[in-house]
Amino acid sequence: MLEVKGIQTGIVIDHIKAGTGLIIFNKLFHTTKQPVVLLMNVNSKLLGTKDIIKMEGSHSIDVDMLGLIDENITVNFIEDNHLVKKINTGIRTRIKGGMKCDNPRCISHTDDCAIPEFTLVTEGKRMYSCSYCEERTVFKLED
């Protein structure tokens, strides 16, 4: 297996479904100035193959967005070579922002202050209900 040196202090985003790592990187981390490694198609006992993102330094992580993209993702926080925190994203039941309401007349499209909140409607199908207009909106990865 490809060897990448461990991270002293930073974040490892693990168990990303193979092929999704690049999308996550482009969506969330493309502006970072810190060293980042994206590993693709790594062997995984759990998933067959997976992607991993390793980032040095401290980063604010949008766990809601990660969970929206892929509910199986694990986020590991490492300080001084020790794992200090681990988050399993899971399916997000409430989301603030992160996606757009499907209703073209929804106030969230025209009012910059109206950040839509979404509540999960059908688990597993990523269908959410908008807090402003109650339009059902399905999260789409490529938006």
Ligand SMILES: [Zn+2]
């Ligand atoms: Zn709406």
